[in-house]
Structures are given as structure tokens and as C-alpha cells.
Amino acid sequence: xxxxPIFRSKLLPYALVAPQLAIVLxxxxxxxLQAVIxxxxxxxxxxxxxxxxxxxxxxxxxxEPAYFETIVRTxxxxxxxxxxxxxxxxxxxxxxxxxxxxxxxxxxLLIWPYAVAPPVVGVLWVFMLHPSLGVLSRYxxxxxxxxxxxxxxxxxxxxxxxxxxxxxxxYNFLFFLAGLAAIPKSVLEAAAIDGARPMRRFWTVxxxxxxxxxxxxxxxxxxxxxxxTFGIIDTMTRGGPxxxxxxxxxxxxxxxxxGGNLGSSAAQSVILMIxxxxxxxxxxxxxxxxxxx
Amino acid sequence: MVEQEGFRRYVAHIILWIGIAIVAFxxxxxxxxxxxxxxxxxxxxxxxxxxxxFFEVYYQTIFVGTSGTTREPVGNMMLNSxxxxxxxxxxxxxxxxxxxYAIVYFRFPLRMPIFWLIFITLMLPVEVRIYPTYxxxxxxxxxxxxxxxxxxxxASATATLLFRQFFMTVPDELLEASRIDGAGPLRFFWDTLxxxxxxxxxxxxxxxxxxxxxQYLWPLLITTRDDMQTIQIGIRKMMTTNDALxxxxxxMATAVLAMLPPVFVxxxxxxxxxxxxxxxxK
Numbered sequence: 001x002x003x004x005p006i007f008r009s010k011l012l013p014y015a016l017v018a019p020q021l022a023i024v025l026x027x028x029x030x031x032x033l034q035a036v037i038x039x040x041x042x043x044x045x046x047x048x049x050x051x052x053x054x055x056x057x058x059x060x061x062x063x064e065p066a067y068f069e070t071i072v073r074t075x076x077x078x079x080x081x082x083x084x085x086x087x088x089x090x091x092x093x094x095x096x097x098x099x100x101x102x103x104x105x106x107x108x109l110l111i112w113p114y115a116v117a118p119p120v121v122g123v124l125w126v127f128m129l130h131p132s133l134g135v136l137s138r139y140x141x142x143x144x145x146x147x148x149x150x151x152x153x154x155x156x157x158x159x160x161x162x163x164x165x166x167x168x169x170x171y172n173f174l175f176f177l178a179g180l181a182a183i184p185k186s187v188l189e190a191a192a193i194d195g196a197r198p199m200r201r202f203w204t205v206x207x208x209x210x211x212x213x214x215x216x217x218x219x220x221x222x223x224x225x226x227x228x229t230f231g232i233i234d235t236m237t238r239g240g241p242x243x244x245x246x247x248x249x250x251x252x253x254x255x256x257x258x259g260g261n262l263g264s265s266a267a268q269s270v271i272l273m274i275x276x277x278x279x280x281x282x283x284x285x286x287x288x289x290x291x292x293x
Numbered sequence: 294m295v296e297q298e299g300f301r302r303y304v305a306h307i308i309l310w311i312g313i314a315i316v317a318f319x320x321x322x323x324x325x326x327x328x329x330x331x332x333x334x335x336x337x338x339x340x341x342x343x344x345x346x347f348f349e350v351y352y353q354t355i356f357v358g359t360s361g362t363t364r365e366p367v368g369n370m371m372l373n374s375x376x377x378x379x380x381x382x383x384x385x386x387x388x389x390x391x392x393x394y395a396i397v398y399f400r401f402p403l404r405m406p407i408f409w410l411i412f413i414t415l416m417l418p419v420e421v422r423i424y425p426t427y428x429x430x431x432x433x434x435x436x437x438x439x440x441x442x443x444x445x446x447x448a449s450a451t452a453t454l455l456f457r458q459f460f461m462t463v464p465d466e467l468l469e470a471s472r473i474d475g476a477g478p479l480r481f482f483w484d485t486l487x488x489x490x491x492x493x494x495x496x497x498x499x500x501x502x503x504x505x506x507x508q509y510l511w512p513l514l515i516t517t518r519d520d521m522q523t524i525q526i527g528i529r530k531m532m533t534t535n536d537a538l539x540x541x542x543x544x545m546a547t548a549v550l551a552m553l554p555p556v557f558v559x560x561x562x563x564x565x566x567x568x569x570x571x572x573x574x575k
Contacts, residue, residue, distance in 0.1 A: 006400050007478040016395035017407055020388040020453065027426060027448040028414045034425035092312040095305040108560060109313045114570075115555035116320075117507035119525045120548050123532065124319040127326065127545065133337040135322055169316065174567060198301065227420045231509035235529050249420050253510070256424045265424060272421045280415070 032273070038266035057267040066243065067251075067268075074226065074247040077161060081229075082221035085165035086214065089172030094202065096173075097180040107177070114170040118231030125163035126236045149237070153244025156237045160245050163236065164229045171224075172217050179213030180206070219283045223276065248272055320552065327351070327546035334541045346542065354546040359531050361538055367547050370524040373439075374506050375554070377523060380443035381505030382498050389452035390490065394482055396453075397460040398468075415450045419511055427514050437521045442512055446505065451573050452497055459493050460486070496569035499562050503555045524551045 042053040061067050096106050116124075128136050131148040140147040149155040183206060191201045230249050233239060239246035239254060246254065252272065256265030322341075326334055329344035355368040395401075396408050419426065426445050435441030463486065471481045512523045522530070528551060531544045559566050 007398055009399065009478060010401075012478060013395040013399035013401045013404070016399075017392040017411075020392040020411060021407060023388065023444060023448045024411055024414055024450075026429065027445040028417070028422070029410075031422040031425035031429055032417065034428070035422050038425065088312070088315075092309060095308045095312075098302065098305050100302060100305055100309075106309045106313070108563060110309075110316060111563070111567075112556045112559050113316055115503050115507075115559045116552050117509065117525050117555070119509050119528055120551050121319075123528055123544065123548050124323050127541070128319055128322050133334055133339065133541070135339055135341060138337070166316070166319070169312075171570075174570065178571060227418050230420065231525070234509070234513075235532065249510075252420075252423065257514075262424060269421050269423070273417055276417060276421060 035266045035269045035273070038262060039270045041266075042263050053263075057263045058271075061264060061267055061271075070243070070246055070248055070251050073157075073244075077157070077164070077229070077247060078222045078225035080161045081164045081168065081225045082218055084161065085168040085221060086172050086217060088165070089169045090176050090210075090214075092169070093173050093176030093180055094206070096177060110173050111170045113167055114174075116167060118164075118167065118228050119235045121163050121167045122232040122235030125159060125166070125232075129159055151241055153241050156241055156245050160229065160233055160236060163232050164225060167232075168221060168224060172221070175213055175217055176210070179210050183209045216283065219279055223279055226272075226276070248275075320549075323545045323548050327354075327542050327549055329542055331540055331542050350542045350546050351550075354543050354550065359540050359543050361540060365519045365522065365527060367524060367527060367550055369520060370522055370527040370547075371550060371554075373442075373521060374523040374525070374551075376439050377442045377508070377512070378502050378505035378554075380439060381446050381508075382501035384443060384447045385449075385452050385501055386494055386497055388447065389450075390456050390487075390494070391482075393453050393456035393460060394486065397457055398478065411450045411453050413450075414448060415454070419445055423510065423514065430515055436515050437518045441515050442508075442521075442523075443505070446508060446511060452501070455493065455497060455572055456490065459490060463489060492565075492568075493572075495562075496565045496572060498569075499558055499566045500569035500573055502558060506555050 039057055040052055040054060041050045042056060092110060096103060096110070100106070126149075128134050129140075129147070129149060131137055131150055137147050146152075147155065149159045187205055187209070188201055191205050196204065226247070227249055229247060230253070233245050233247065233250055237245040239250050248268065249272065252265050252268045255261045255268065325341060325343050326339060327350055328347040329339060330346060333339060333344075354366075355371075356366050358364050358366045392411065396404060430436060430441045430445065433441075435444070467485055468481060471485055476484065507525065508523070509525045512526050513529070516522045516526060524547065528544065528547050531547060532539055
């Protein structure tokens with residue numbers, strides 16, 4: 001990882017890494033360490049004294065059924081968001097990959113939602129599907145559905161999943177397009193000569209060759225659903241009604257800020273850190289494999 | 294691959310236009326709402342065609358703000374978002390490119406440990422260490438400041454890795470040539486490496502600018518003063534819990550204004566954007 005002809009200087013390299021090192025140590029390692037320490041401490045209700053309690057915060061967390069529900073809910077959201085967004089994006093990418101007139105325009109018109117911030121996504125969707133004033137709610141009511149995501153937890157969850165999946169379509173679309181472009185045309189032509197019809201060609205040739213892209217996107221989408229949905233949830237439902245749209249990150253925020261339970265919030269942060277490290281590890285191993293393909 | 298090509302293309306066009314409609318519809322509704330009368334919207338009578346209040350609503354949004362909730366002109370919020378996004382993008386590129394330079398072109402004790410210290414930060418987004426970071430920023434008296442808004446977001450390794458990767462592909466002959474010309478390390482960096490990195494820097498800038506502009510959780514925690522809030526935070530504060538009081542045309546105009554800069558960047562610099570996106574994810 002290093003150049004053969006290199007510079008020799010005693011102080012210069014340190015001066016060059018110093019700014020980044022300082023920022024990383026102050027704003028990354030120090031807080032991460034604090035989170036770990038904090039998760040072993042218990043503060044009394046008035047914040048006057050703290051005591052070291054080993055794993056009590058963790059034990060308490062895992063003995064709470066509500067925490068398990070949040071974990072299950074977060075994973076459910078993740079898979080629902082990933083599945084719906086990936087399938088729509090794949091369909092669009094396969095269509096846009098064809099040699100069509102105006103192909104570049106389609107691409108431009110489909111990728112821009114990447115740039116829409118999660119809280120804005122939340123505002124857009126909550127407005128469209130607001131029970132009393134949303135333009136789409138009228139049609140839902142006309143169709144006989146009692147639509148009220150402000151009161152009905154399942155409907156609120158559907159709303160969050162829809163909005164989050166909507167935002168992620170453009171990202172997935174772009175990576176699918178890149179993946180499709182990398183598939184050698186000769187393989188598809190060979191299958192066509194063998195008499196495979198387009199649908200069959202897609203499922204037996206294109207889809208398996210896309211599997212690395214799909215797996216990569218699956219991990220990215222899960223991480224997205226874990227973290228980036230915070231803005232969507234906060235402007236749409238604030239975790240409610242009840243706790244029906246509270247994800248793990250939202251719970252960290254809620255318990256720490258509103259509940260004032262810093263020990264528990266820190267323990268949750270540490271658990272989240274471990275989850276992200278595992279996910280990233282899976283992704284790295286996979287990326288390495290893709291390189292040696 | 295000639296069977297029914299015409300028909301299949303026709304279907305592809307239709308599916309793509311449906312996709313575009315799904316993607317564009319929520320934004321269209323927001324734009325339409327931002328040109329209408331609040332009373333009409335609050336009654337659930339909103340029309341799906343643009344109304345006549347465009348100039349009035351946008352003028353009030355940008356220069357005056359809502360009359361009920363935050364009362365902060367959105368123009369000011371956009372300025373805060375802009376400063377934050379630029380600081381995150383420029384700051385991250387600047388500190389990353391010099392540290393990548395040191396790691397690739399120098400041999401010094403602690404080189405590998407330092408590389409790993411930086412590398413590990415790739416793994417954890419700011420969300421998982423949010424309260425301890427908040428406390429540190431508070432202890433450093435950086436709440437409600439641009440430094441507090443941007444510095445913690447700069448602490449991550451993506452850009453460093455990208456530049457390291459790129460420097461590895463720069464031919465060694467360039468370094469030898471500039472050495473023969475008598476150039477020292479700083480001269481080589483400035484005259485040779487920096488111009489070569491221009492496209493990479495631009496691609497990275499596009500991605501980081503969007504990322505910075507769209508930050509939400511972090512600014513939500515550390516800004517308490519209304520005049521320091523970013524546009525993303527402003528939007529949320531405008532949506533009161535009591536729906537009857539929400540000034541929807543202004544909220545929607547703010548949403549449109551919040552989308553404009555990053556969407557413009559994506560559309561206008563599409564090539565750089567795609568390149569940056571693909572490279573930072575590797």
C-alpha cells in the first residue's frame with residue numbers, strides 16, 4: 001500500500017495527518033469510548049451520583065419486552081423497505097438498460113430523489129396521506145378504507161415504509177444500472193441463440209450475474225433503514241402512534257433526550273454499534289470476494 | 294434478441310414513465326400546495342393544479358418565515374445549511390487529502406496504527422454515538438456554532454480511503470521526475486498531485502455537499518437558537534402537533550426550497566455525482 005520512491009521527512013508526515021487525527025480522536029474515539037463507559041454506569045434520578053453497575057443496563061434492556069419488539073420492528077422495517085425498493089428499482093433499471101430512445105433522460109428523471117433529505121421525504125408523504133387534508137387520502141376513503149395513520153399503528157408503519165422505500169429507489173436504480181452494464185452482452189446473446197425467451201434470459205442469466213449487486217444493495221439498504229429513516233420517522237410520526245414506528249435509533253434518541261435515561265441510551269448505542277460493525281464486516285468480506293471473482 | 298422488439302420497447306417506455314410519475318408525484322403535490330391558500334388546504338379541498346399564491350408564499354417563506362411557529366426566515370436557514378454543507382465538504386476533502394498523502398508517500402513510525410485509527414471510523418455513523426458527542430461539543434462550547442455543526446461530521450474515513458486508493462494509481466515516474474526537477478514533498482503535492490486529483494475532489498465534493506445539506510439528527514440536537522437552525526430542522530419545527538395551526542403552504546414551500554440545491558447539484562453534475570456515489574461506496 002505504499003509507493004516505492006518515498007519522501008523522508010521526520011515531522012512533515014505527522015503534520016499532515018495531525019488535523020484528521022485530532023478530529024477523529026476528539027469527535028469519534030472519545031465519544032465512542034464515553035458511550036461504552038456510560039453504558040456501565042447508572043445515574044440516580046437527579047443526576048447527583050453515578051455508580052458502576054457492570055452489565056445492569058444491558059440486562060435491564062434485554063429483560064424489557066419493549067426492546068425486543070423494537071429490534072423485531074426495526075428488522076421488519078428494514079426488510080420491507082429493502083424488498084419493495086429493490087424490486088421496483090430492479091424493474092426500472094432493467095427497462096432503462098434497454099437501448100431506448102431518450103434513455104439518458106429517463107436516468108436523470110429517476111435519480112434525483114437521492115438528493116431529497118429524509119425529513120423532507122417525511123413531510124411530503126405525511127402531507128399526501130394526511131387523514132384529513134391529504135390528496136391521496138380522499139381516494140383511499142372513497143375506496144372504503146378507514147385511513148388514519150395518526151391513530152392506526154399499522155397504517156403509520158406502512159406510511160413510513162412507503163416513504164423510506166420511495167427515497168431509496170433512485171440509489172438502488174443507479175447501482176442496478178451499473179451492475180447491468182457490467183454483464184457481457186455476449187452471454188445474453190448466447191442464451192438468445194439457444195432459444196431462451198427474454199423472461200427466461202432474465203431469470204437464468206441476468207439475475208444470477210446481478211447477485212453480487214443485489215447482495216451489496218441489500219446490506220446498504222438495511223443500514224439505510226436503520227439510520228437514515230430517523231429523519232423520515234421524526235417528521236412523520238415521531239415514533240407513534242404508541243410505539244408502532246419506533247426504530248432502534250429512534251429509541252436511542254427518545255430514551256436519551258426525552259426519557260433522560262442516559263445509561264440505557266448508551267447501552268442501546270453500544271448494541272447498535274455492534275450491529276453496524278457486523279453488517280459492515282459482512283459487506284467487506286463480500287466486496288473482497290467480488291474483487292477476486 | 295429480435296423477438297417482438299417493438300412491443301417490448303413500448304412496454305419499457307410505459308413502465309419507465311410510471312416510475313418517473315411515482316418518483317415525481319409527492320414533489321409535485323408539495324409544489325402545488327406551496328402555491329395555494331392555507332384555508333383551502335386545511336379543509337382538505339386542495340386542488341391538484343397550481344394556485345395563484347406562488348410569489349406571495351415564497352416571499353413570505355424566504356424573507357419573513359411562518360407567523361406562528363419558528364418565525365425565522367427560511368432564507369436564513371438556507372444560509373446555515375449552505376455554510377454547514379460547504380464546511381463539511383471542503384473540510385473533509387482538505388484534511389483527508391493531506392493525511393492520505395502522508396500515508397501513501399511517507400514512511401514514518403506509527404504510519405500503520407494511524408491508518409487503522411482513521412480506517413475504523415468508516416464503520417460507525419454519528420447516530421450511534423450521538424449523546425457522548427453532544428456532550429463533548431457542549432464542553433467545548435461549540436453548541437449553536439458552525440464548527441459544532443460540521444466538525445463531528447468530518448470525523449470519518451471515506452474520503453481518506455478514496456484519496457489513498459487514487460494516489461496508489463498515480464505512476465511513480467511522476468514523483469521521480471519532479472524530484473529530478475528539485476521539488477520537495479510539498480511542491481510535488483501542490484504542483485503535481487493536486488491537479489491530478491481534481492476530478493476525484495469534485496466527485497467527492499458533490500456527494501459530501503448533499504450529505505452535509507441533508508443532515509438532520511445532529512443539527513437537531515446541537516442547535517437551540519432559532520437563528521442557527523438549518524432548513525431541515527426548520528421544517529420540522531413548522532409542523533406543529535396541532536395540525537390546524539400548521540401553515541401548510543409555507544411548510545411545502547420550505548420543503549421545495551430544501552430540495553432545490555441538492556437536486557440541482559445531482560442533475561447539473563450528474564457524471565460527477567454518479568462517480569462519487571459509486572466510489573465512496575466501495
